Amino acid sequence: MAEFASADELVAAARRTREAGYRDVDAYSPFPVHGMDEALALPKSSVPLFVLLGALAGTALGFGLEYWVSVIEYPIMVGGKPFFSWPAFVPVAYETTILLGGLTAAISMLLINGLPMPYHPVFNVERFSQAMTDRFFLCIEATDPKFNREETKKFLEGFHPYQVSEVEE
16 A cells, blocks of 8 residues: 555556556545546446435325325315415425435445444554545555555556555454
């Protein structure tokens, strides 16, 4: 794992690492870094699709609940209006859309990212706590098909990082 002082150095190193053929690579920074997705060739997130599906389910649930209550289970004539007066159902359907869309976003984000992650081997690196404040880390996993302990270390040192550390399991 290589430690860098700036986000630009991290993005450049990530890009060159991908170009060198490493595929199982991860980057850690104290804030989102513009261009990191392209540098690591990360796939598009599926969270927006889950949010859309959750929001549509919320709409159907809210509208269905209002229909069931007003038309089937407790039909009450109010001011001569029909039981199925759909404009009155819109506020509840809107609220359930927002509720289920938001819940789906939070839950799918946690599941896709594998969170909460109480332990990861990079936490064993002493300086990794600096990733929360002002340092940037690029980690090549040992599971990468191209990984060779010595060659990978030399490769990372070629970026002239602040420090190269070995991550112990």
